Amino acid sequence: MTDSVLLVIPCSHESARIGGFLPDLCREMSVLGGVAIMVVEDGSDAEEVSKMRFIIDSLRAQFTCLRSLKTLSSNLGKGGAVYAGWADHGGADWLAFVDADGACSPPEVARLIKMRGDARAIFASRVKILGRQVTRLFKRHLLGRIYATLVSELLKVPVYDSQCGLKVVPRAAFEKISNRLQVTGFAFDVELMVALLDTGCSIQEVPIDWQEIPGGKVNLIRDSWRMARDVWQIRSRRFRSKTNL
Ligand SMILES: Nc1nc2c(ncn2[C@@H]2O[C@H](COP(=O)(O)OP(=O)(O)O)[C@@H](O)[C@H]2O)c(=O)[nH]1
Ligand SMILES: [Mg+2]
Numbered sequence: 001m002t003d004s005v006l007l008v009i010p011c012s013h014e015s016a017r018i019g020g021f022l023p024d025l026c027r028e029m030s031v032l033g034g035v036a037i038m039v040v041e042d043g044s045d046a047e048e049v050s051k052m053r054f055i056i057d058s059l060r061a062q063f064t065c066l067r068s069l070k071t072l073s074s075n076l077g078k079g080g081a082v083y084a085g086w087a088d089h090g091g092a093d094w095l096a097f098v099d100a101d102g103a104c105s106p107p108e109v110a111r112l113i114k115m116r117g118d119a120r121a122i123f124a125s126r127v128k129i130l131g132r133q134v135t136r137l138f139k140r141h142l143l144g145r146i147y148a149t150l151v152s153e154l155l156k157v158p159v160y161d162s163q164c165g166l167k168v169v170p171r172a173a174f175e176k177i178s179n180r181l182q183v184t185g186f187a188f189d190v191e192l193m194v195a196l197l198d199t200g201c202s203i204q205e206v207p208i209d210w211q212e213i214p215g216g217k218v219n220l221i222r223d224s225w226r227m228a229r230d231v232w233q234i235r236s237r238r239f240r241s242k243t244n245l
Helices: 022-032 046-060 078-086 106-114 138-155 171-180 188-198 222-243
Strands: 005-011 035-042 070-072 094-098 121-125 166-170 203-207
Touching (some): 005 078, 005 106, 022 035, 022 046, 022 106, 035 078, 078 094, 078 171, 078 188, 094 171, 106 121, 106 166, 121 188, 138 188, 138 222, 166 171, 166 188, 188 203
Parallel strands (some): 005 035, 005 094, 121 203
Antiparallel strands (some): 094 166, 121 166
16 A cells, blocks of 8 residues: 655755664654655765664564665755655655654654645744654754744745654655755755645644754854855755746
8 A cells, every 4th residue: 555655854864863763753653654764864874874774674573664674876965865755755645854863753744744735845843832742952943033033035935944853745746846956955944835835835833843863963153154045045946946937
């Protein structure tokens, strides 16, 4: 039977962190049903790949929802890995991804996946409000808020958090835009967001619980600069494509 959702976990050097998340995620998704999980690893060395393969193969003996590890021959970045995974959708109507570190807990992943239904995309959002638990280092929270505000203002999209590591997208909407997506690094979700909106797919942001896990790969200086540059390029391309209509 075809799964309804393909949930990709993009991974680069995650063998130390994923063990605290993947078994519980597999358990949660097995109970939920209709979800296939695929770990996509790129750019790690052979030793790291074999550690990941061992983790995945051991869990596959227990959980049929977990697909075998997908490895890419070169490092495409987080977005490139997500898109490479989504290309193997196997007929799933929904394409999703979640970060490997478990910052977003399996019950939260299940809660968002269960919200799929109409043709809307669902983006998790780290909103610090009463009633939700969002724990991040102060400097990451601050930089994240500056970035999110820039994205929102530059692209004229009232988004609160374009970068949260859990998103669920209708495959039909993704297939309309996939051939024009160019960003494969950490800013890929910004391009994905505007392309979906521009093609008429609405997006619902859903506040989630988020517990930052140490060992993150984002370098606050280097990657913030690259992400800001990517947002500027996304904005320019979007402006050009609108004036060419
Ligand atoms: N496949 C792949 N995944 C990546 C790459 N860079 C980051 N990721 C994944 O993207 C997710 C978010 O990264 P993370 O380090 O948790 O970000 P941070 O917590 O914001 O610093 C994790 O699952 C990473 O393994 C990459 O180059 N390739
Ligand atoms: Mg993280």
